[in-house]
Amino acid sequence: MKNLIGAALSAAALLAAIPALAETTLTVATVNNGDMIRMQGLTSDFEGKNPDIKVKWVTLEENVLRQKVTTDIATKGGQFDVLTIGTYEVPIWAKKNWLVALDKLPADYDVDDLLPKIRDALSVDGKLYAAPFYGESSMIMYRTDLMQKAGLTMPDSPTWDFVIDAAKKMTDKANDVYGICLRGKAGWGENMAFLTAMSNSFGARWFDEKWEPQFDTPEWKDTLTTYVNLMKEAGPPGASSNGFNENLALFNAGKCGMWIDATVAASFVTNPKESKVADKVGFALAPNKGLGKNANWLWAWSLAIPAGSQKVDAAEKFIAWATSKGYTELVASKEGWANVPPGTRTSLYNNAEYTKAAAFAKMTIDSINSADPSHPTVKPVPYVGVQYAAIPEFQGLGTTVGQQFSAALSGATTVDAALAAAQKSVEREMKRAGYIK
Structure with a gap:
């Protein structure tokens, strides 16, 4: 025992x-x-x-x-x-x-x-x-019923001219329906992700081969002017506060005719548990200006x-x-x-x-495959990255420029003033960081 x-x-x-x-x-x-x-x-x-x-x-x-x-x-x-x-x-x-x-x-x-x-x-x-x-990547998500009502057919690879025309025709402000929803919230990964990708399709670039900022060029003025005017005519009120999640909510509530944003949103806008328009959504490549680049990122x-x-x-x-x-x-x-x-x-x-x-699977993979981080722009650049320049300073630069462009969208400043401020602030930082001698 x-x-x-x-x-x-x-x-x-x-x-x-x-x-x-x-x-x-x-x-x-x-x-x-x-x-x-x-x-x-x-x-x-x-x-x-x-x-x-x-x-x-x-x-x-x-x-x-x-x-x-x-x-x-x-x-x-x-x-x-x-x-x-x-x-x-x-x-x-x-x-x-x-x-x-x-x-x-x-x-x-x-x-x-x-x-x-x-x-x-x-x-x-x-x-x-x-x-x-x-x-x-990014692509166009659009309301097939509103496109049809406007008497239009969305091409697989539309031009910006088509998108602008369609946005105006699909807008019905009396019924709280806006032709297009785009990011306006300031941030290098928010509005500047969209605007940098858009600028690529317009022939613009952040820097030339010598790292000189390019915001004082006609291509950037065309990009920002087109964006601000389009959002004023066919965008929702308060757009300068809208990022990915805010625009997703607007689209799912039936308030957007088109939305150009991340391809990952496709499963949410077509999910009947989350979207009021789940059965009325089509997809197309992000727009182009005929210069060989679409406005899509990676x-x-x-x-x-x-x-x-x-x-x-x-x-x-x-x-x-x-x-x-x-x-x-x-x-x-x-x-x-x-x-x-x-x-x-x-x-x-x-x-x-x-x-x-997933009806959006082919358009998603086509958009991913068409993005080219090594050659993101029409003209040569010293950086890689489609909706960003892959340098450590970009995070701060993109946020600063994003604030200036968001202010132009809200009406707090003009397009010309925002571009001039962007040129000055980016040039100052690139000199300080030693990129420009």
Whole structure:
């Protein structure tokens, strides 16, 4: 009996000496877009498969997210374990050694399945530094019923002249319907994403080959004048406060004839649970001016790990889960194939279930494939990036210029004054940073 009691006490002492399963809490910073909100709702699937890891979400509006994440990583603040960043930040931050290379992803992750343009944008020297959660270009989403009522047929690749004419004819302000909704909220990734892509199609560019700013050129004046006049005639009131989410809400409420924005919005505007006009939406390439460039961009909201993180293994497990083929199948099982995160994997666009469910699939992949970050403009430029110039200074420059252009849209300043202010502020910064001698 003594032996049994002694053995039991020894076993109890041994168990007490073994530490409980350590629990790791990952803090994930992300943007308040619909696909990310959906991911949060599915976190229990990841935690069920990884009981030693808990996920804490910090969800922020786009401009705020960018500011907080940039500050945290630049100061090595350690506030976040997983960052939601884009194709702009990844190569710049990787070269500064601010990100951990994702070189321990499991074999079944299938890195080679990632769309080449998206993978290249998130890699440096052949190493992947962020995994794409969803990829996008931009395109026109339009109301087929209003287009028909206006007596027009949307081409697959329309000109700006067609879009301007259609927007005016589709506007019915008495019934709170506006021909076109475009980003007006200031921010390098908000209004300047749209306006920079638009300017490319007008033959404009941020800098010439010697890094001299180009806002004092006829091409930029044509771009900004066209945008401001179009929004005054056919846009909703208060447009200078509208970003992606605000325009999505307007379109889904039936208040926009056309919306030129991220291809990722297609699953939301065609979802009858969210959109009043879900069965009346068509798609076309972003407009052109006949100069060989469409007004579409290339982007991927992606998940990355900040260098110096103490939770790299757990963070990489989470990223592998959230950007995997398995996650896509999980969303499809819960929400239907049309609502899976788009624009990241070749296999998705070879999946007959997806292409049948998602009427926008072909236009999305065509838009992504037509964007060319290495040659984004009609005239030569010293930078890469379609809706941004991939230099560290652009984040600040784009925000400053975005504020000036948003003020022109609101009527607080003129187009000429906004362009002059943009030219002066960008020239000053480029001299200070040593680009212009």
